[in-house]
Amino acid sequence: MSALFFSAAAQAQPEQRTIEATAGEDWDHQKSGMTMPARLGGFDRQYIRDLTDEELDVYGQYYGDDGQTRLTLFFYRAAVNSVPLWFDAANQALRGNVNLLPGTSEYLSSAFTPPGQSEASGLMAVYSTSGNEFKSTGVAMLPLNGWLVKIRFTTAELSAEELAASLMPILNDISWPEEIVSGPAAAVILPCENALKLSDRVKRIKPTMTDALSAGFLNIPVNDTADGEEPGVYCRDPQDFGPFSIYRAGGSEDGYLMPLGDAGRAASVYANRLGGLTGGSREARFTPVMMRLDQNIIFPDLDKLPTPGVLLSATGDGAAISAVTTWPPSSGPTITINVPADEDQ
Known part of the structure; x- marks a missing residue:
């Protein structure tokens, strides 16, 4: 019929569960070999949450002391393992949000080489949002041995140029697996x-x-x-x-x-x-x-x-x-x- x-x-919408992690200590994600640091980019981790029952979609939330800087670190196992695809989806969502804010303009969209990799397999986009309480916001994504890692960063302190420059120091704060197979060079869709x-x-x-x-x-x-x-x-x-x-x-x-x-x-x-x-x-x-x-x-x-x-x-x-x-x-x-x-x- x-x-x-x-x-x-x-x-x-997937249900969230909070992962028990000791404050002030790094948390290890066994499936990917990645570590969720207790402190990242100068900010303390507030909590870790999982949108599955098997830690296939995990994120950690970090806040600045004034609450005006927000950094979120995600890692997940995507149904289709493609940095350009999921970066574009994330960037489209980000554009939909920042377009509602006054004084918004795209500052940078580019590829980058993640720590431990030999190809420019990561993608990032940064926006200036000077017409509101925040100065800039951005998203970055990279591959990790079959997983995807994403960073969202919104700040009232850093300009778009400063936020873009802070990406590599933030990534270097993370403890990556000893063995990483470099992802292929990425290009925007x-x-x-x-x-x-x-x-x-x-x-x-x-x-x-x-x-x-x-x-x-x-x-x-x-x-x-x-x-x-x-x-x-x-x-x-x-x-x-x-x-x-x-x-x-x-x-x-x-x-x-x-x-x-x-x-x-x-x-x-x-x-x-x-x-x-x-x-x-x-x-x-x-x-x-x-x-x-x-x-x-x-x-x-x-x-x-x-x-x-x-x-x-x-x-x-x-x-x-x-x-x-x-x-x-x-x-x-x-x-x-x-x-x-x-x-x-």
Whole structure:
């Protein structure tokens, strides 16, 4: 039975839990080998929080004595390991915030070489916000052996030039793993040359057991850039989708990825040519996937390439047909099938 989508489901926010860490002492993140320092950039750590149950999305909050300087250190395991992609998502969110402030202008956007790495694999952007209580704000991101590290810094004391100059001393305050595989050189994402043709009048195609199995195998992660391989090159679709931006690998004309925030979670949709062949039909069909930090959840194919709002709806209910684990990598992927056997008749 097909289903017609009209509106997006509400996006659930991950629940936070506070990690117990002794004040004044560094905290070690065992999975990444990184240390969350007790003091960073001259500021004391206030707390550490995790947006998962397995420390896959952790951040530490630092404040200056006057409360007017805020530094946040994040590290997380993204569904797609791409510094340009997640930096652009973070920078788009930052631009959305600073554009609401008077006197805002971009001071700097550039690549940099992180500590222990040989390539300019990190990206940063700094803004002057002189028309309000803060002088500057910025974001920086870099790869770390399959993880991503992000720093957000907002200050009432430093100019944009001074904030940009403070980045490397801040990074050098962090205790990094002894062995780091340098990430590939990073470059900012550019707009795509054309706009995708999308539809908000989309129907689900009745899934079969074959659909669930093939989608599970197709979503086994194979592009882990922890070993320094080049990630896919994305462009940002030029259309205005309100709170959403969509990214197309290699300028794809039949699929896209939509970050859900800037901390590694996403929804994606791609043309499923295998499904059409095994189902005995040559009609176009597109597979929606909810990409979490530890698994990809696959939903029934759609008959058209959906708009972002429809994609969010199509990956937000209980109709998943299969799922494949992406964490921990040491145990290998596990595929779970959710289509009853009689659905394949």
